[in-house]
Amino acid sequence: MNRGKASFDRIVTLLLALVFGGLAFWMIGLRLDLAPAQRIGDYVNKDFWAELSTRDNYDTILVIAAVVTGLLGLLLVGINIERKRLGRSASPTSAPTGTIRTSPADVASAVAQTFEKRDDVRSASYRASEDRGTEIIEIRLRIPAETDVAELNESCRRAAADITAALPGQEVLPRFLLQVEQPARPQ
Template identity: 90%
Template sequence: MNRGKASFDRIVTFLLFLVFGGIAFWMIGLRLDFAPAQRIGDYVNRDFWADLSARDNYDTILVIAAVVTGLLGLLLIGINIERKRLGRSASPTSAPTGTIRTSPADVASAVAQTFDRRDDVRSATYRASEDRGTDIIEIRLRIPAEVDVTDINTACRRAAADITAALPGQDVLPRFLLQVEQPAHLE
């Protein structure tokens, strides 16, 4: 998630905190007979709220409230689940006679396939995306518990150097995540 989305989420969360915190203060204060809560209650038109469910357009009010809050919820979900994929970019080694375009996703796929062919790796998956303003190639390796992690670590460092060499001039950060399986139970 980039900084703009994170800031927007924090602002929305803070506003919701203020609204629900204020309502909670008011309700608890009324129960405990606090003077400030009683003063807030004086500003509320109790007749309007008491008669609201008896109004002819109450169903319309509920439908409009449901549609508005549903759209706001979908907007917040849409903002938060979008993931920026990395696209092709021109290589600095391109010449005036032609442009060489490289894709971080293609490089990540090749690295994952290389790891997938190893005997000490159960599976390898990849993702090339932007995470908090940083371009990332993420390789996720599932390995058995018995594997020598130093060999995998060496292979990951070699693959990181290969990724950097394959994407010259692009600021792409390789990330390797190792998921170690449960050890086999001996009987």
């Protein structure tokens, strides 16, 4: 998620917290018969809210409110779901006779397949995306608890160097996530 989306989410969250916090204060204050809550209640047109459900167009009001809040919810979800995938880019080793294009996703796939062939790795998955303005190749390795993590860590360092060598001129950050399974329980 980029900084703009993160800032937008924080602002929306702050506004919702203020609205719901204020409503909670008001409702609890009315229940406890606190003077500030009573003063807030004096500003609210109680007749309007009491008669709202008896109005002829109440169903229309509910439908419009549901559509507007539903669209706002879908907008927020849509903004937060997008993940920028890394595309092919021209290699600096290209010549005037032809362009060499490399894809970080292809490189990540090759690295994941190489790790998957190891006996000490149960599964390997990859993702090549942009996270907060940084291009990232993420390799997720699921390993048994008995795995020699120091040896696997060294393999990850070599793979990170290979990724950097395979993508010259690209600022791609390799990230390796190790998911260690729980050890088998003795029976």
